[in-house]
Amino acid sequence: MPFKFDVHDRSVYREPAPIDQDSPFQSMMERFDIAAEILELNPGFYEYLCRPARVFMTSVPVVMDTGHVKVFDGIRVIHNNVLGPSKGGIRYAPDVTLSEVKALAAWMTWKCAVVDVPFGGAKGGVVCNPSEMSPGELERLTRRYTSDMFNVFGPDRDIPAPDMNTNEQIMAWILDTYSMHSRRTENAVVTGKPVALGGSEGRHEATGRGVMTVTLAALEQIDRSPSDCTVAVQGFGNVGSVAAQLLQEQGCTVVAVSDVTGGYYNADGLDIPAVQQYVKENGGSLEDYTEATHITNEELLTLDVDVLVPAAKEDQITKSIAEDMQARVVVEGANGPTVPAADDILNEKGVLVVPDILANAGGVTVSYFEWVQDRQGYFWSLKRVNKRLKRTMTDAFNRVYETAEKHDTSLRIGAYVVGVSKVAEALRLRGIYA
Known part of the structure; x- marks a missing residue:
């Protein structure tokens, strides 16, 4: 029996099993649903992909x-x-x-x-x-x-x-x-x-480097030079610390960073290599760092900065945080840092949000490079890895930006449309095995 593909038959959609409305999975589903509507996704494919x-x-x-x-x-x-x-x-x-x-x-x-x-x-x-x-x-x-x-x-x-x-x-x-x-x-x-x-050169820094690459691409879209921009980074683990360091190297002034002990703010800019050294010598913690004013993580998220990089955990930018945010650009180094209820607020305020499924994809990109190198038994130089990572992230940003403009939507939904459409097309071509 041939598989029926009818994009107009919306009546057979079935809601996923009930889940916690505040759960990360629900956050993903709310964005997925919007992309599915834009794509007029086949109901059967919807059920399969969600x-x-x-x-x-x-x-x-x-x-x-x-x-x-x-x-x-x-x-x-x-x-x-x-x-x-x-x-x-x-x-x-x-x-x-x-x-x-x-x-x-x-x-x-x-x-x-x-x-x-x-x-x-x-x-x-x-x-x-x-x-x-x-x-x-x-x-x-x-x-x-x-x-x-x-x-x-x-x-x-x-x-x-x-x-x-x-x-x-x-x-x-x-x-x-x-x-x-x-x-x-x-x-x-x-x-x-x-x-x-058999690991790849550049893998440790890949996610943070990808964050830096798409941040520069976003700044270009709003006609801002990195040397004129202030940055706050929530989370000073692998992603946040590397992103902060690379953005500073590009000319940005990183005025605040944070970890579980809170935020650390210096209006004149932090010396990120010095902060990294302090963390290394202090058991991996920013606690008691004296070259900055101690603030809360919530205060860091609402600082008057050009770029905010949430690189901690899920659900950090809530509706109330979004209402008080002053950043012009948000680049999501973490997975799911923004709750769906905050999206509309940020959009209305004109905040350019580079979503997690684009912004932090540098890690999986270089993981793919590593897998390819392992399969070949031939390894690339750091220069080649970083060059290919930059090209991949820049091309992806441009693809998402163009898709968002085409559908008159946010970059987040643009990214979901790009991702879901690619997987759905592969599913259509492969067919349903029975």
């Missing part, structure tokens, strides 16, 4: 240093693999939820499509507090989680990467564990690993 293809849950028992066994919850969500093997990070955090991981996996699907990377979307997480675990406990946790996911992961199936509270070392343990089960070294099973194990 839900995960597969969800894996596992109990991860770990022998702690005390000798006691503690069991952690592990999650891996494959949202879509129509364009290629699924791709997405693994986060270790005490507040990881299935709703969050589902949303992050969906964002990865659209993100890969926006930057024209032939991957689908996935995400993983383990509910734990890594700050309270020893290196040995983290290694045992990682290896058991990888073992449980052995039939999920694979260089042609699903490729994990670092995310919140995971790093190169954890990726190395995943690589080794998977390789031990495979009885051969599989470098391409994971990205974001050490260069000595």
Whole structure:
């Protein structure tokens, strides 16, 4: 029986299962729905694309240093693999939820499509507090989680990467564990690993560098020079610290940064390399930094700056924050930092928002480069990686900007239209297997 494709039959749409209205997944769905309406997306495709293809849950028992066994919850969500093997990070955090991981996996699907990377979307997480675990406990946790996911992961199936509270070392343990089960070294099973194990030059800085690239593109659209711009960065982890450093190198004045201890503001500009050194020497924290005035994270978000880079967690720019915001440009280094209710407010105020699925796609772009290099067994120079990253991010920004103008909508919806249309077209061409 041939597959019926009728873009006008809206009556057969079915709402997804009820979920928390404030959840990250609901935030993703509200934007997805708008793009689906613009595209007149086939109802069957809508149903298929708005839900995960597969969800894996596992109990991860770990022998702690005390000798006691503690069991952690592990999650891996494959949202879509129509364009290629699924791709997405693994986060270790005490507040990881299935709703969050589902949303992050969906964002990865659209993100890969926006930057024209032939991957689908996935995400993983383990509910734990890594700050309270020893290196040995983290290694045992990682290896058991990888073992449980052995039939999920694979260089042609699903490729994990670092995310919140995971790093190169954890990726190395995943690589080794998977390789031990495979009885051969599989470098391409994971990205974001050490260069000595097949990692790519430039991968550590890739997300922050991508944020910098699209920030410059956005400033060009509003006819502003980087040397005339002030910047505030919420979150001083890998993404935020690198973005702050690179934007300062481009001539911007970074007046504020923050972490979980709050914000740190200096109207004359912060010395970002000095701040990075302080964090390194202070156990990874900005606490008690004296070369700036201490402010709250909420105050940082509403500073009178040209560019705001939210690079912390989801749902930071709420409706009330949006009403008080003064930034002219927002570049979302984090996933889902702006709640849907804030979008209309920012649009009405004329704030140019570069959305997460475009702004922070530098990481997955260089992850793709890493995967390609591993498959080839030939590695590129840092100069080549950065050159190709710049071209990819600039082309994606221009594509999204043109799409937003065409449909008279925000860059966020423009990005969703680009991503969803690419995946839907691939699904149409492949057909529905029965």
